[in-house]
Amino acid sequence: MTLNLIEQFYHCPYCAERVSLLVDPSEDSQDLIEDCEVCCRPVCFAIQVSDQGDVDLQVRREDD
Ligand SMILES: [Zn+2]
Numbered sequence: 001m002t003l004n005l006i007e008q009f010y011h012c013p014y015c016a017e018r019v020s021l022l023v024d025p026s027e028d029s030q031d032l033i034e035d036c037e038v039c040c041r042p043v044c045f046a047i048q049v050s051d052q053g054d055v056d057l058q059v060r061r062e063d064d
Contacts, residue, residue: 013061015039
């Protein structure tokens with residue numbers, strides 16, 4: 001099995017820096033928490049991957 005990760009860019013909801021996240025498109029719906037690589041605060045992601053492989057990435061603060 002080959003992993004074909006897609007790099008997605010987002011703006012951190014805490015520090016507003018542009019950061020990238022590697023998304024695994026083999027799962028069509030994912031919720032995960034990753035620390036921002038700039039400010040190290042926990043960012044919540046809601047990821048949807050369409051049948052065409054388009055990635056929709058929503059970000060929010062953990063305390064929202
Ligand atoms: Zn940040």
